[in-house]
Amino acid sequence: MNEHRTSELLLRWLCSGQTGCAFAKRFAGRNLNLRHILTVSIVDEPDGDAVFATNSWLEQAYIQEKVAIVAFPMLRTQAEVAQLLVSLCSQEDGRWGMKELEWKEGTRRMGVLVGLNWKTPNDYTSIVLGLAPFGSMPITRRSPVVALALWPGSFDNPYRKQRLREIVDLGDMRIDEDLEEEPYNRMMNATLRDKASILQDQAEGASRTDVTFCLDDSAREILAPYLGGDAHPESLTTTPRP
16 A cells, blocks of 8 residues: 555545544545645554654654654554554654553453653653554544554644643644634534544543553553553543543
């Protein structure tokens, strides 16, 4: 699958409404002119070269002030995703962090919750959203290919009231200048409503913002040496983030 085809496939999926996110539909739909999102496909094995290419692309997204989506269309299994996470977090530069997160009361099911972050060029901690075509992932995250999405900037959303020190996620992305606060709030309410509707039949603890991937317990052995890292401060896992 070539890079253009992978990017188009991901954007079409984001526009489909499966994520339940009204903002994803809006920004992916408007991305025909590359206005908001910078996408790339890494077709190498999840090794040092892939990590270098990933970091370089995230740096470009930071410079261009766009959301970064890095797709890995060659990955097919959860073990390969686990190995990718290990490759990212084993680099000496310390840009990547990973931690196992706790299931919330009443939402526990099989699987390990993994939180991943990336240190931005301006020294913010950016929470990574994971996408993957696995049954262990929540329905709202089951994309056609494995991908990492993040905001590489700072607090650039003027309508977001909640801040967590120097921690950012996709909700902090720069938005359209023509999107005023009232329609923004309507979109946020629609997002909360639609996500709840999609997930209503599940006690879905893996759909939280701080969770990057929910992987089968079989991946734990691969991830074990890196699951104790400070991926997210404890306050993040207990604070609701739309």
